[in-house]
Amino acid sequence: MDDALLLALPGLEEIVIETPDGVRTLRRSRHGAYTHVDDSARGLTRWRTVSVHGPVEPGLLIDRPVEERLRPHWSVTWAVPVDAEGAPRFPRTAAVVHAPTPTDEPLGVPALLIASLPLDTTRRHPAPGPLTDYLVQRAADAYAELLAGWQPVSTTTIDLVPGPLGKGELDGALRGAILERLPRIAFLEPAAPREPSAEPDQWASWETPGDGGPGRTTTALRPVEAEVVEGVGAQTVRVLAEVLPCLLPAGLERRAELRSLGVARVPLTEAIDRLAGLEREPEWWRRLYDSLAGVDPDRLSGLPVPLAGDPDAPEQEKPRTTIGPRQVLLPLPDALTGPVLGRLSRLGLKVAHPGAAHPLLEKLGALPATPRAVLTTPQVRAAVAGSMDAGEVWDEDALDGDELAETVLTLVRDAELAPGDEPWLGALALPDEDGEPAPAGELVLPASPFAEIMREGELALCDQELADRWGEQPLTACGVLATFALVRATDVVLDPDDLEPRDSDFAEPDDAGLLDAVDVWCEDVLDQLPDTPVPPVATELVAVRDLDLVDDDAWPQALAMLARPPLRDALTQPVRVLLPDGTTRSVRPYTAWWLRDHPVLDGRRPAGLRAAGGDPRLAGLYDSVDATGFDDAQVLRALGVRTSVDALLDEPGGAAELLGRLADEERPVAPVQLHSLYTALAGLDPEQVTLADELRAVVDDEVRVVDAADAVIADAPDLLPLTAGLPLLPVAPARAAELAEILQVRRLGETVEAEVTSEGEEHRVPDPVRALLGAGTPHTYVEHEELRAGGVELDWRRTPDGVVHAATLEGVAAGLAWAAGQWPRRFEVAALLEDPSRTEELARDRWFD
Structure with a gap:
């Protein structure tokens, strides 16, 4: 004896069973949509029930017994046990069909079926026929009605969906008929609570009948309209459900019941594609990104990103979006202000709305909007390149010159750029001292060191008000000159006819033109290199520009500036040249080359001078210059000032220069000095020395210039009395053979024959x-x-x-x-x-x- 008898006989309210062990009582009571059965032996059971009945058409009873034809009506009852919250539980009664008493016919539907099915002669199984078929359809209608009115709507309702495989013929027919109806029945719980729809065929809502208390309105979703997103968490589904109302809660994608119902499965990429053009508050997008933090980035490439707008533009309810985080800039806290973000959007930059910025976007390819990252975007570079023509653009959204300068200077200041870090900024239009726009690279900072050494009228000064407002750092980083500027280039082809301002060689198109006589420098470099069918390449060229703008009287200050980093390297570091055969040579840098042949040191060319108080062996060969207060020997050597014989001979062509000066009769040389110079020359590689036509020699204790073919190396002191009128080259004895090899001259010991004739x-x-x-x-x-x-x-x-x-x-x-x-x-x-x-x-x- 169980609850099924009280559920099958609605007119029966109580059953009392007396046994030798005691009395067992079963009572039934009705509570709205629920039936309670209180069993003194098993406790209280709550049942959610639905009952339908009606007359049987005579045609369905033709083959039935007389007693059935005398009762031409039918009834179907479905009952599902529920817990205190109204969630379904599997019935404790045997999973068989009740007609109305239990039969042996198995039932796999997760509910108790009590129906007036016709039975066969054994009274254990329903008899096949039109009446059974008819009742199967009515039972399916009733089951659909049961689920359609189920409250509260929750994910547990899916447990009531039967599987597709039946346990018997009747069970299979019931399952098939039920599954035909359920896809259009609203009984599935949506992922997010929704207001009841105005469309009656999409949503269904009911007043939930409680056990006596007031009900609540719950909205359910039809399986034919429902969708489940695959492979995402519950938080993501809850956020998406706010804009995709047909989503089911997360975690259901593997439920076989959803396949039976035909619920659509939506890949995450497709769900994201549906968000294109969606207008939502930035905070909503941030919640979505937060929920997607652990998802494979390959599935999120099309994720929309809300963009920052112009705060000065008319107020917009929702920010516009772009598809995909790539090429989107993420604003950092306190890095970019609202006005700057607004102007950047007018330049065409995709800057994420600050309220939606999330680390996930950076993981997907968005770039942190550091000031330098924003500054180097193609949009900003293009705007700077065209800033001189900004006044001619008739576009309402385009920035005018002042707005662009304000934006770029702000970015440069916040990025803490140094001069030369971004050479292309020199094209930025800034007002000059007369208020006219001029490229920043052609302006000079007022009262700066460069303004003090520049010839008057060569370059315009920057607007004083602009200089006072921004200060030196952002303006000089944009190319405004406060000191000498550097030109940097890589892989420069050393062809004088082709050394034009080109993007492939120089950082900016105009940089080569700012190097005075750079083509002549190139020709001098090629003269020092072997002839090749393909021009050699300077792997890196660093040069100081605007040297020709310095006032003649200001060179002491200018040289002091050039002797300090970073300008110093352009003066002292050789240029590495790559030859076609793969070998490399080092040549004199452009800056040192230019300064050597200009009167920059005491009004004289440095290349013909020696430092006063320096190497005495150079006395007389070079004019002396007072270099006190400027004691950087490396800079002096770079300028061409001779500080020592060793430094002179270390330079390319240094030996030829020394021999050339020794061959100058106008330059006095003492015998001791000559001895020391020839000893130093003897230590060189013969391939480094170009043979001279004339040499300085000692003739009868007098230093003269003689023909190199007549000169003799003085290597034998015992033969000196035999050298009257013979030009001798004095040298340390250990170096005599080496000097003879280098200069290709005779040695005294091999030239003079002096056989001893006395006894x-x-x-x-x-x-x-x-x-x-x-x-x-x-x-x-x-x-x-x-x-x-x-x-x-x-x-x-x-x-x-x-x-x-x-x-x-x-x-x-x-x-x-x-x-x-x-x-x-x-x-x-x-x-x-x-x-x-x-x-x-x-x-x-x-x-x-």
């Missing part, structure tokens, strides 16, 4: 002398009364076979010292030969060598 007596070299001179000392020497060689009387001679001949004590000392490679010790050897007792004294003195 002498061989002597052993004293041990103290051998100890002094070391292992290379000869064991013996030949003493002559009168030493003659080459027809001349000599003090000493060392013959090619290594024998030392001498006629005097000093000659012996000199010969032995020269043979042992200890020429500076010849006087010490003479002292030992003269007085051997001084051996210990001289040995102690050598402690301090």
Whole structure:
């Protein structure tokens, strides 16, 4: 005995069952749409029921027994147990059809069916026939009515949708008939509460009959109109449901019941596509982005983004949107003000509305609207490039010159740009001292260092009021000159005929034209490089512009400015040139090249000067200039001022310059100075030195310019008495062979033949002398009364076979010292030969060598 009997017999209100174990009572009561069955043994059960009945047409009873034809009416009752909240539960009774008592016919529909079905002779199964078929349709209508009136509407109502596969013939027919009706029945809970629709076929609303209390209006959705978004969370669905009212709650996309009902499945990308052109408050968009934070970015490429508008424009209820976050700028807190954002939108920039800005947009390709990111957008660059023509544009939305300057200067200031960071800003139109627009790169900041050194009238000054308002940083970053400006270029083709202002070479089209005589510099560079069929390329060119605008009297201040970073590198760092064969060369930078040949240092060209108090070996060869107060040797060398012989020879062409000045008779050179210069030259690579036609030499103790073919390297001191009238090149003995190779001149030892013709007596070299001179000392020497060689009387001679001949004590000392490679010790050897007792004294003195 269970609840089904009381549900099947509506006229029966109570059943009392007396057993030996006690009394069991079942009572039924009606509460609106609910029937309560209170079982003393099982407790209270709430049932949601629907009952329908009606007469049976005679034609349906033709093959039925007489007793059925005498009762020509039918009835169907559906009952679903519910909990205290009204949500359905699966019935505790056996899942079989009741007709009206239980049969053996299985029922897979999640409800109790009590129907006046005709039974077969066993009374255990419904009899097939037209009456059963008719009642199946009426039962399906009743089940649809049950769900149509179900309250409260919730996702649990989906549990009442039967699956497509039946447990028997009758169950399958019932399922099929029910599933035909349910897609057009409004019983599904929407993702977000909605107001009842004016269209009766789309939404249905009821006054929920409670257990006695007042009801509430709930709106349900028909499956044929419903949609479920795949692969998103509940928060996303709730936000989307505010604009897509037919969405079902999240988490239902895998329910088989929805497939049976034909509920449409919407991919997230399609749902996002439907948002195109949607007008909503920025806060709504931000909630949507927040809900999509964990979704695969590939599914969100078409996500609309609300854009910031112009605060000065007529008030708009909703911001306009753009499709896709790419190329959209995200405003940062306190980075861009409202007026700036408004002007940027008038320039065609896509700037997200501040109220909708979200980290998800940056993940999807939006760019943080840092001042520099905004500044370097194509729209701003195009506006700056055309700012000189801004007054000729008849577009109401276009910015005028003042608005554009205000916007760009604000961005430059907030980005904290330095001069030269964005060279294209030099095209920005700014008012000059007369109020006329001029490119920023052609204006000078009033009272700036550059204004003080510039020749009067060369460039216009910036408007004083503008300078006072903005200050130096934003104006100079836009190209207004407060000091020298740099021109930067990469991969510059070194062709004088083709070195034109081009976008591929220079940062801005006019930059090359600001370098005075840059084509001449290019020709000089090519002269230093091997001839190639393809022009070489300067990998990077950094040069100081406007050098030709400096006043002649202001060069001390100008040079002080050029000696400080970042201008200093343009003066001191060589330019790296890539040759077609892949090798590289370093050449003099343009800035240093220009300054060398202009009277910028004490009214004279730096290339012909040497620093006063510098290397004395350059005295007489270069005019002296006082460089006190300007002691940067590297800058002086870059200018061409000679600071030392070593620095001169390190430069390309330095050796040729030194030899050229030595060949100038007007420039005095002392023998000692000449000896030092030739010794320095001897340390070079022969390939670095161009052979000279004339050389400075010592002729009979007088320094003269001689033909290089007549010059001889003075490498043998014993032959000097034989060199009367012979041009000698003095050099350190260790460097004699190297200098001869470099200059391609003869050596004295190989030129003069001086065979010893006198007789002498061989002597052993004293041990103290051998100890002094070391292992290379000869064991013996030949003493002559009168030493003659080459027809001349000599003090000493060392013959090619290594024998030392001498006629005097000093000659012996000199010969032995020269043979042992200890020429500076010849006087010490003479002292030992003269007085051997001084051996210990001289040995102690050598402690301090």
